[in-house]
Amino acid sequence: MPAFNFVRKSYYRDSVTLMRLSRDMEAVAGVSAAAAMMGTPHNRALLEQAGLLARDGAAAEPADLIIAVVADSAAAADAARSAAEHALVASKPPAPTATSAAPRTLGSALKLLPDANVALISVPGAYAGAEALKALRAGLHVMLFSDNVPIETEIECKRVALERGLLMMGPDCGTAILDGVPLGFANAMPRGRIGLAAASGTGLQEVTCTLARAGEGVSQAIGVGGRDLSDEIGGVMMLRALELLAADADTRVVCVVGKPAGARVAPRLAEALAKVSKPCVVWLPAAPGPSTIRGHNVHVAATLEDAGRAAVALARGTTPTATEYAESAADIERVGGDAARRLAPGQRYVRGLYAGGTLAYEAAGLLAQSLGEVALTGDGAGHRVVDLGADVFTLGRPHPMIDGGVRREWIDKEGRDAGTAVLLLDVVLGYGAHPDPAGEVLPAVRAVRERRPMAVVGSVCGTDADPQSRAAQVERLRGAGVVVMESNAQAARLAAAIARRAR
Amino acid sequence: MPLLGGPPRVVNIGVDLFATTLAARDVPAVHVDWRPPAGGDPRLAAVLARLDRRREAIDRANATALERLTNGAPFLVDCRPAREALDLPDRTVLHSGPPIAWERISEPVRGAILGAIRYEGWAANDDAARELVERGDVRLDPCHHHAAAGPMAGVLTPSMPVFVVENRAYGTRGHATINEGLGKVLRYGANDDSVLARLNWIATEAGPLLGAGLRALGGIDLRALMAQALRMGDEMHQRNLAATALFTRALMPGIAQVGGRHHAVARLAEFLAGNDQFFLNIAMAAGKSMVEPVGGVAGSTLVTVMARNGTDFGIRVSGTGPRWFTAPVNMPQGLYFPGFTAADANPDMGDSAIVETIGLGALAMVAAPAVARFLGAGGTAEAAAMTLEMREICVGEHPHFRIPSLDERGGPVGVDARLVAETSITPIINTGIASRRAGVGQIGAGVVRAPLGCFTAALEALAD
Numbered sequence: 001m002p003a004f005n006f007v008r009k010s011y012y013r014d015s016v017t018l019m020r021l022s023r024d025m026e027a028v029a030g031v032s033a034a035a036a037m038m039g040t041p042h043n044r045a046l047l048e049q050a051g052l053l054a055r056d057g058a059a060a061e062p063a064d065l066i067i068a069v070v071a072d073s074a075a076a077a078d079a080a081r082s083a084a085e086h087a088l089v090a091s092k093p094p095a096p097t098a099t100s101a102a103p104r105t106l107g108s109a110l111k112l113l114p115d116a117n118v119a120l121i122s123v124p125g126a127y128a129g130a131e132a133l134k135a136l137r138a139g140l141h142v143m144l145f146s147d148n149v150p151i152e153t154e155i156e157c158k159r160v161a162l163e164r165g166l167l168m169m170g171p172d173c174g175t176a177i178l179d180g181v182p183l184g185f186a187n188a189m190p191r192g193r194i195g196l197a198a199a200s201g202t203g204l205q206e207v208t209c210t211l212a213r214a215g216e217g218v219s220q221a222i223g224v225g226g227r228d229l230s231d232e233i234g235g236v237m238m239l240r241a242l243e244l245l246a247a248d249a250d251t252r253v254v255c256v257v258g259k260p261a262g263a264r265v266a267p268r269l270a271e272a273l274a275k276v277s278k279p280c281v282v283w284l285p286a287a288p289g290p291s292t293i294r295g296h297n298v299h300v301a302a303t304l305e306d307a308g309r310a311a312v313a314l315a316r317g318t319t320p321t322a323t324e325y326a327e328s329a330a331d332i333e334r335v336g337g338d339a340a341r342r343l344a345p346g347q348r349y350v351r352g353l354y355a356g357g358t359l360a361y362e363a364a365g366l367l368a369q370s371l372g373e374v375a376l377t378g379d380g381a382g383h384r385v386v387d388l389g390a391d392v393f394t395l396g397r398p399h400p401m402i403d404g405g406v407r408r409e410w411i412d413k414e415g416r417d418a419g420t421a422v423l424l425l426d427v428v429l430g431y432g433a434h435p436d437p438a439g440e441v442l443p444a445v446r447a448v449r450e451r452r453p454m455a456v457v458g459s460v461c462g463t464d465a466d467p468q469s470r471a472a473q474v475e476r477l478r479g480a481g482v483v484v485m486e487s488n489a490q491a492a493r494l495a496a497a498i499a500r501r502a503r
Numbered sequence: 504m505p506l507l508g509g510p511p512r513v514v515n516i517g518v519d520l521f522a523t524t525l526a527a528r529d530v531p532a533v534h535v536d537w538r539p540p541a542g543g544d545p546r547l548a549a550v551l552a553r554l555d556r557r558r559e560a561i562d563r564a565n566a567t568a569l570e571r572l573t574n575g576a577p578f579l580v581d582c583r584p585a586r587e588a589l590d591l592p593d594r595t596v597l598h599s600g601p602p603i604a605w606e607r608i609s610e611p612v613r614g615a616i617l618g619a620i621r622y623e624g625w626a627a628n629d630d631a632a633r634e635l636v637e638r639g640d641v642r643l644d645p646c647h648h649h650a651a652a653g654p655m656a657g658v659l660t661p662s663m664p665v666f667v668v669e670n671r672a673y674g675t676r677g678h679a680t681i682n683e684g685l686g687k688v689l690r691y692g693a694n695d696d697s698v699l700a701r702l703n704w705i706a707t708e709a710g711p712l713l714g715a716g717l718r719a720l721g722g723i724d725l726r727a728l729m730a731q732a733l734r735m736g737d738e739m740h741q742r743n744l745a746a747t748a749l750f751t752r753a754l755m756p757g758i759a760q761v762g763g764r765h766h767a768v769a770r771l772a773e774f775l776a777g778n779d780q781f782f783l784n785i786a787m788a789a790g791k792s793m794v795e796p797v798g799g800v801a802g803s804t805l806v807t808v809m810a811r812n813g814t815d816f817g818i819r820v821s822g823t824g825p826r827w828f829t830a831p832v833n834m835p836q837g838l839y840f841p842g843f844t845a846a847d848a849n850p851d852m853g854d855s856a857i858v859e860t861i862g863l864g865a866l867a868m869v870a871a872p873a874v875a876r877f878l879g880a881g882g883t884a885e886a887a888a889m890t891l892e893m894r895e896i897c898v899g900e901h902p903h904f905r906i907p908s909l910d911e912r913g914g915p916v917g918v919d920a921r922l923v924a925e926t927s928i929t930p931i932i933n934t935g936i937a938s939r940r941a942g943v944g945q946i947g948a949g950v951v952r953a954p955l956g957c958f959t960a961a962l963e964a965l966a967d
Contacts, residue, residue, distance in 0.1 A: 010927075012520050012538040027873050040543065062543025063927070100538035101891040104926045109514045109533040110893050116533070117507045120518030123537055130540065131516055137558050140514065141507060145521075167506075181511040183531050184521060220506050244506060432525045 001032055004069045004077035005057035011065040013088065019398040021067075021084040023405055028083055029070055031042055031069055031077030035397070036084055037182030039064040040126070064079025084174075101488060106134050120183050121170075128171060129153030136160045136168065141368040143183050143223065144170030151232050154225065158236050167244075173223035174201025177208070184223075185401065187430040187467035191216020194311045197241035199228050200354030201258040201285070202428060203304055203317060205461050206488055210308025211472075212463045216315055219250040223411070226357075229269070230264030239272050246276045254309045258284035258302070259358075263302060266293065273298050279314035283307035285361050303489035304362055322495065326486035336494060339455035340501035343421050347454070348502045350374075350495045351414040352385030353407055353423040354487075355400035355437075356461065359426045360387040363492040370496035378410070384411065384497070385424070401433045404440025411441060415448030421502045422455040423448070424495040426488055427473055436468060445480055455498050456482045459491040544929040547959050551925055553966045555801065561725070561921070563781030564803035568821040569899045569917040571946050572805070575793030576672040578722035582714035584706070587663035588678055589649045594625060594635075597646045599854040601827040603624040605636050605643065609757065609813035611692025611849050614941025615656035616643070618694025622702050623660050628681025629694075646804025646817075647808055650795065653786040653853035655690035655791060655937060656813070658856060663702070664710025666785055668725065670792035677791025679784040681705050681713070684777065690853075691937045691944040703736060708767050709774060716757035723753045725789045729863065730903050732782075738784045738871035740855060740864030740933040740946060746782035751775045783855065790857035799824045804935075805964060806918040809930060809953055813852035814938075816954050820961040822922055828964070830956030835936045837877050837949010849939035851951040856932045862901045865931040866893045869916070872905045877949050887932055890914060896922040896930065920965075923958040 025034035035052055037043040039060030047053040051339065052068035060066050067084050071077040090121060104402030110116060119135035130140045144157070149171035161168035169176055175186045175198075182189065186412040187205055189212050194484075196218065198204035207310050207364040208218055224237040238256070245254045250448065254276055261269055261284060274295040282293050283301045293300055299320050301307035310320035324333050350367055354360035360376070364385040365378055368374045375384040378393075386393070388407055390398045400407045416422050423445070427437045434440055438460070445456055461471040477484045485491040513532040515522035522534035541547035554561060583698040585591045596616050598608075613633075620632035620641060621955070635641040646653040653659050665678040680690075683701055687693035701752045717723070728749050735745035753773070761843055762768035794807045803821035810817050816832040819825060832850045839845070868875065868886040875886035886909070893915045894900075900913035918930050936947035 010542065012760060012923070014537070017519075038539070038543070062545075064537055064607065101888070101894075102534065104536055104895045104928065105516060105922065106516065106537065107922070109516075109535050113514060113531060113533045116512045116514045117509055118511055119514045119516060120521055121523065122515075124539075126545075127539055127548070130555065131537075132549065133552070134555060135514070135516075135554070145517065178506055179511055181513075181525070181528070183513070183525075191716055222506075231898075248506065432520055 001070050001072050003052050003054045004071060004074065005054035006067040006081045007039070007056045007060045008065040008067070010063045012063055013065060014122070020403070021087050022082045022397050023403060024087045025069060025334070028076060030072045031080045033070040034068065036065065036067050036078055036125070038062060039066050040124070046496050057442070060155055074179060106131065106138065110138060112185070115386050117177065118143065118183070120145065125149045125171070132157045132213060133160060133414070136164060136166055136254060139164065139166070141167040142169065143173055143176050144225070145173060145184050146170070146351050147172040151227065154227060156232060158233065162236060162240060163488065167222065167240070167308040169223040169446050170225040172226040175204055175221070176223040177218050177221035182431055185430050187212070188467070189463065190217035192248060193218065193219055193252040193315055193320070195226060195245040195253070196221040196223070196254055196255045196257060197220040197238055197245060198257035199224050199238065199259040200225055200257050200358040203358035204238040205356070205364070205428065205430065206304040206359060207255060207257055207283070207311070210305050210487065211312050214309065214312040216312045219248060220245065226259055229259050229261040229265050231264045235261065235265040235269055238269065242276060245277060252279065253279050253281065253311045253315045254380065255281045255307060257307065269293065270295065281307050281310045281314065281320070284357070285365060303366070303487070304358070305487035305489045325490055329449040332494065332497070335500060336497045339399040339483070339498045342453040343455070343502050344452065346418055347421040348499060349419045350383045350418070350422045350424055350499045351420045351452050352495070353410045353414065354385065354387050354426050355389055355407065355428050356426050357387045357389055359461065359488045360385050362488055363424060366489060366492040367496050370493070371499055396456055400439070403434060404437065407441055408444035411444035415451065415454065420454060420499050422457055422495045424491060425456065425458035425482070427458060427460045427466040429460065429466040429470060429473060431467065433468065438473045442476065442480045445482065449481060455495070457480050457491050457495045457498070459485045459486065459488045461488065504701070526935055538926070540925045547924055547934065550959070550962050551921060554804070554921060554962065561802050561804055564800050564822065565805050565898050565917070567921060568797050568803040571673065571796045571800070572793060572917055573899070573902055574672050575670045575726070575796070576726040576790035577668045577792045578669050578788070579725055580669045580722040581667035581717050582681070582710050582878050583667060584661065584667045584710070585659055585663050585678070587669050588619055588908055589651060591649065591661045591899050593661060594640060595642045595644060595653060595661065595742045597659035597930065598659065598812060599646060599653040599655065599852055600810045601815050601817025601829050602645055603729055603812050605813055605816050608847050608940045609852070610743060610939055612656045612690035612813045612852060614694050614862060615658040615689050618689050618698060618933070619658045619660045621694070621807050623662060633893045633921065645810070646854055647810055650791060651677055651823060652791040653680065653690070653933060654682070654787060654855050655706050655709050655853040656692060658689060662706055664706055664714065667718045667787045668785070668788040668792045669719050670796065671879060673796035675792050675795035677788040677793070677795065679791070682711060682781045682784045685775070685780065686943065687944045691935070692824070692941045693944040694942060696862055703810035710760060710772050711769055712758065712771055713853050715761040716754055719760045720754070720757035723750070725785065726903055726959040729786065729789065733863070733867060733904055734907060736871055738864055738867040738874070738933065740783065741877055742871050743782040743786070744779045746786065747775065747779060748787065750782050752827060780828070786863065787855055788799040790861045793861050794857065797821050802965070804920045804962065806860060807934065809856040809882045810854045811850045811851045811856065816957055818953070818957045818961060820965065822965050823961060824963065828957040828960040830960070833948045833951050833954055835934050835951040837936055837947050839936070839947035840945070843938070843946035849936050849937045852937060853934065853935055855934065859930055860918070862904055862914050865889060865933045866897070867904065867906060867914040868933070869908055870923040877950040892928055893931065895926055908952050920958045920961050923955070924962055927955060929958070930954045931953050
């Protein structure tokens with residue numbers, strides 16, 4: 001089928017808005033693939049790889065919008081274009097009033113809100129650094145949601161921020177809660193006495209949701225960005241966040257949620273933690289070699305759930321304990337046994353399909369402890385866990401936390417694989433996430449299970465106060481036969497237990 | 504102690520969903536309607552990033568430049584021949600816009616230059632006049648190099664009387680010719696006998712009378728007059744009806760004192776009464792006197808001159824002093840007199856964009872709903888949108904030029920070349936439209952956008 005391109009000159013829209021258009025366009029009969037992207041060289045290359053680029057799109061400029069459609073006829077392509085344009089008009093920003101219009105620059109926004117203190121930046125990565133530096137130089141703390149920011153830019157932003165006593169959260173910082181205000185993707189969270197510093201967005205969400213469900217709250221949750229703990233960045237913002245949390249009167253317990261720390265950063269992190277005169281909890285993904293993080297005030301947690309529970313215990317003056325399952329051993333035995341018995345011979349593998357990157361990473365680590373080798377790519381032969389939020393899976397399409405389309409395709413794909421025994425899923429709630437993420441994946445889960453027996457295990461990262469309500473989402477999933485566990489770690493353990501029993 | 508040092512107040516740049524979420528929780532948040540800076544041009548974005556490292560110094564320089572611009576106190580003090588007022592040498596013809604060679608000058612500007620040479624008596628006909636220019640016996644030079652601003656073709660020769668405006672805050676001066684009225688006029692490239700006859704009358708009767716009257720008055724406070732006209736529906740580029748009436752009211756007592764010859768006074772009064780745009784040239788002279796002190800503030804990215812010669816659009820920026828940065832001028836968009844269409848139009852021309860440079864004209868469009876139709880069908884809403892759009896590229900708001908429909912806030916003033924490049928919003932200029940053929944004159948009116956290229960060129964020079 002041929003590709004059709006429609007170009008609108010000088011028509012910028014952010015990628016989240018544009019990615020929603022793909023879904024509207026792909027719903028049109030006769031359309032097999034569609035994307036709407038700004039005409040940057042990078043995007044044009046992506047469209048070309050996907051077979052979506054035609055002549056008009058190839059000639060587009062970075063400020064032009066390309067609507068690209070692969071369709072069986074020009075009429076179908078044109079119908080997809082109208083669907084996209086209809087959606088674009090529907091999402092237009094509010095019309096300016098007589099004396100104010102939407103500002104076009106940070107400087108203009110600061111005239112409207114002169115005492116602003118935070119810039120929340122989510123523009124494409126190539127532009128994000130310049131915007132962040134502008135905001136820092138104007139004296140604002142920055143949360144930089146964008147990814148694909150060059151590491152040199154991150155180094156410069158963080159240097160400027162530290163010089164000026166400001167926070168530089170990110171790049172690639174998905175969530176933060178500052179003085180009770182959630183920024184980016186965050187869950188509805190009571191204020192409380194546990195302060196967090198995190199290099200991981202969904203990792204932070206899993207920990208905060210765990211402690212909120214246990215009745216505790218968050219004083220501050222400071223994101224630092226996924227690369228902060230690398231040796232290139234040197235953990236500078238994590239160290240700064242620890243200083244702030246150590247000095248913060250509302251914070252009684254400090255919790256660090258990490259990414260694998262660089263060889264030079266790990267000892268500095270350990271040293272900084274030892275200096276915090278408050279109980280600390282640390283979760284870092286399994287890194288090769290013995291952990292250097294230890295200290296009398298530091299509790300190292302094995303899972304995100306345990307990190308949340310340990311923070312709760314320390315806040316309450318009790319001793320942290322590890323949790324394996326919320327349910328009794330007998331219940332787990334029964335559920336696991338029932339699931340395994342229904343599997344056909346040859347159904348042996350766990351297939352994790354994740355919206356949250358750190359949740360995927362945690363699951364892969366736990367599966368590997370029990371099952372041996374687990375691939376973190378979509379093409380391993382055995383057990384595998386795929387982070388569907390990674391760029392390679394979201395070319396011109398919405399992140400799985402916003403839209404279930406990509407994940408439905410992967411559920412269908414893994415469901416057709418003869419080797420799949422267990423589908424392992426996460427469902428992430430909160431501000432910014434899809435209003436019904438469980439409902440987004442269930443049609444695909446039902447279709448798979450109508451074809452043949454298969455275990456589906458998952459967990460819901462969220463709170464009952466979230467716009468989607470965790471209780472309601474759990475109910476929906478269970479109603480469709482999904483085994484919903486208390487946490488991602490527990491879901492991964494159960495998935496591994498079922499796979500071990502498979503023949 | 505809050506982590507942020509105060510209640511969170513957020514500027515959201517990018518995904519609007521995040522701002523919506525904050526607003527739903529009553530967190531003060533402003534959403535930026537962000538676009539890729541510099542239209543996505545990576546080279547220009549790099550220039551902006553380089554300048555951004557000196558942001559604080561540039562912002563300080565711009566504050567200084569803006570203060571000089573908005574503190575200007577223009578007084579109309581005299582009207583005298585350019586030979587005296589400007590020390591303009593013989594055989595010199597001034598024109599609008601940046602410098603340009605004869606070969607590249609458009610037809611209506613050529614028509615005006617040749618007409619002016621005949622008017623001065625340096626040649627008897629157009630062919631002889633052209634020869635003088637081509638041989639270099641008549642020198643061409645921009646008005647802006649001589650403390651003057653010329654409307655449309657902007658042609659100014661030694662015997663033409665010019666208004667003299669003194670900026671009493673800084674001791675600078677600005678000059679402009681006397682407006683000839685509408686129809687067949689030299690500034691639109693018309694040059695027949697009727698045009699030259701009117702120029703003769705202006706030089707021999709109207710000019711001396713105006714000069715004597717102004718001297719008798721001791722000067723007219725133009726800042727107060729313009730601020731008042733702005734409140735009466737003029738933006739002082741497309742519409743000068745109120746300003747002309749206010750000027751006439753202020754002038755006439757002086758004319759009455761000095762006007763011995765009854766018929767001369769009557770002819771001047773009639774000329775003023777029939778010329779709604781008379782004040783435009785005075786506003787331009789005022790503008791020139793106001794921008795003169797703004798040039799040369801080290802590091803400043805404030806635009807001090809925007810001018811067109813029918814071929815090129817040129818700007819000057821405070822931090823680079825007298826240096827011109829040019830790009831091909833755009834075609835105006837607007838409404839045409841009966842019998843003319845866009846196909847008849849010449850590319851835009853004139854120094855009248857000095858009016859926008861000081862914060863009037865298209866920048867104050869919201870104050871002039873009566874001429875908003877030149878912008879298109881929408882009228883007042885589009886006029887308001889234009890002023891708000893211009894606010895995005897201006898450093899400040901004018902402390903004296905306040906606009907009732909902006910809740911008494913000052914109109915936007917002080918175009919910042921950085922903001923132009925960053926937003927790709929180029930200044931809008933109200934303008935008249937000349938025929939592209941010499942000798943025809945004005946065929947319409949409308950608006951024109953400054954081309955981005957001259958702003959980016961200036962920034963590259965400033966970044967080096």
